[in-house]
Amino acid sequence: MNTADKIKELAKAYAPDTVQVRRHIHANPELSFEEYNTAAYVKQTLESSGITSETMAETGLVAVIKGRNPEKKTIALRADLDALPIVEANEVDYRSKTEGVMHACGHDVHTASLLGAARILQELRDTFEGTIKLVFQPGEEKFPGGASIMIKEGVLQNPAPESIIGQHVFPLLPAGKVGFRSGMYMASADEIYITVKGKGGHAAMPEMNIDPVLISAHLIVALQQIVSRHASPKIPTVLSFGKIEAKGATNVIPNEVKIEGTFRTMNEVWRKDAHQKIKKLAEGLCESMGGSCEIDIKNGYPFLQNDPELTGRARAAAELYLGEENVVDLDLWMGAEDFAYYSQEVPACFYRLGTRNEARGIISGVHTPTFDIDEAALETSIGLMAFVALQELNA
Numbered sequence: 001m002n003t004a005d006k007i008k009e010l011a012k013a014y015a016p017d018t019v020q021v022r023r024h025i026h027a028n029p030e031l032s033f034e035e036y037n038t039a040a041y042v043k044q045t046l047e048s049s050g051i052t053s054e055t056m057a058e059t060g061l062v063a064v065i066k067g068r069n070p071e072k073k074t075i076a077l078r079a080d081l082d083a084l085p086i087v088e089a090n091e092v093d094y095r096s097k098t099e100g101v102m103h104a105c106g107h108d109v110h111t112a113s114l115l116g117a118a119r120i121l122q123e124l125r126d127t128f129e130g131t132i133k134l135v136f137q138p139g140e141e142k143f144p145g146g147a148s149i150m151i152k153e154g155v156l157q158n159p160a161p162e163s164i165i166g167q168h169v170f171p172l173l174p175a176g177k178v179g180f181r182s183g184m185y186m187a188s189a190d191e192i193y194i195t196v197k198g199k200g201g202h203a204a205m206p207e208m209n210i211d212p213v214l215i216s217a218h219l220i221v222a223l224q225q226i227v228s229r230h231a232s233p234k235i236p237t238v239l240s241f242g243k244i245e246a247k248g249a250t251n252v253i254p255n256e257v258k259i260e261g262t263f264r265t266m267n268e269v270w271r272k273d274a275h276q277k278i279k280k281l282a283e284g285l286c287e288s289m290g291g292s293c294e295i296d297i298k299n300g301y302p303f304l305q306n307d308p309e310l311t312g313r314a315r316a317a318a319e320l321y322l323g324e325e326n327v328v329d330l331d332l333w334m335g336a337e338d339f340a341y342y343s344q345e346v347p348a349c350f351y352r353l354g355t356r357n358e359a360r361g362i363i364s365g366v367h368t369p370t371f372d373i374d375e376a377a378l379e380t381s382i383g384l385m386a387f388v389a390l391q392e393l394n395a
């Protein structure tokens with residue numbers, strides 16, 4: 001029997017257990033960097049497959065599966081453990097038992113899938129050469145991101161993986177299908193906080209004041225030229241301001257205005273350059289209008305780059321395993337994801353797992369109270385992840 005068929009057989013056999021594992025994690029969600037019970041459950045589940053693990057980043061875990069000749073090559077597979085502060089609205093048996101906390105981004109699915117894939121790989125360890133590193137990281141949803149802490153604590157060393165592969169649920173794609181994108185895939189996301197300072201007073205006497213509301217209005221318009229005139233058209237860039245607060249009144253000009261927004265792009269050099277341009281323009285414009293400003297740009301996750309060669313091989317493996325008709329190309333995605341940290345360090349591939357089932361009404365987006373998946377996707381995900389890993393070890 002060839003490897004794909006052998007894995008398909010194991011994926012089918014282990015799918016029911018994987019559903020139970022996913023439901024257990026779903027029913028017992030924990031917030032970012034508080035995943036103590038989830039980590040203990042992952043540890044115990046790995047042990048039941050004969051895999052020992054070590055704690056990393058306080059609530060994360062790392063483990064290895066050694067094939068024959070383990071030094072030959074190491075690759076890493078990654079899952080994330082955390083849930084979100086959302087009240088679950090699904091009426092299902094496995095509904096969250098913790099009010100106000102919910103696995104609404106599918107990290108329960110990623111963790112259960114990696115556990116299932118690990119069980120398959122452990123079973124097949126005499127049939128392949130190399131080492132597979134299993135990375136269960138905490139805190140994807142919260143800055144600074146568990147990935148950055150795992151990297152600082154050495155997850156990409158001893159043994160150093162040549163590449164890292166991760167998957168994420170995708171409710172726009174039907175269960176049974178997966179999506180890939182080579183190169184730029186997800187955006188860096190930085191938070192911008194601006195305080196425009198003027199001099200408040202009676203709105204009837206503008207000559208006595210320096211109006212921070214008018215300055216802010218100009219500033220918001222002017223800053224869009226960073227995107228339209230300075231960003232290369234080849235680099236996706238977004239600058240959005242979602243909050244502006246001037247605590248004046250119909251007849252009161254306030255002393256200051258607070259503006260908050262997000263800057264997203266897909267190039268690290270341009271990202272740094274843009275931050276400087278935003279600061280310079282804001283300071284210069286405020287000064288030219290008689291006011292001043294304080295500007296703070298908080299760096300979020302970097303942009304996510306899918307290594308073209310690795311992604312090409314993973315996509316080809318997926319076509320072999322699932323059939324060409326079940327593998328699609330993904331669009332750019334201006335959301336952010338801390339898997340991007342790994343992609344800045346080693347060749348990385350982050351692909352999407354279809355979880356939608358229109359007929360059963362499973363269509364809600366991630367981060368919504370009604371997000372759920374078609375659990376048929378789990379058989380696909382555990383088998384595909386194991387198959388992609390073995391193909392990559394052989395590449």
Ligand SMILES: [Zn+2]
Pocket residue numbers: 105141366367
């Ligand atoms: Zn999320």
Ligand SMILES: [Zn+2]
Pocket residue numbers: 105106107140168
């Ligand atoms: Zn997520």
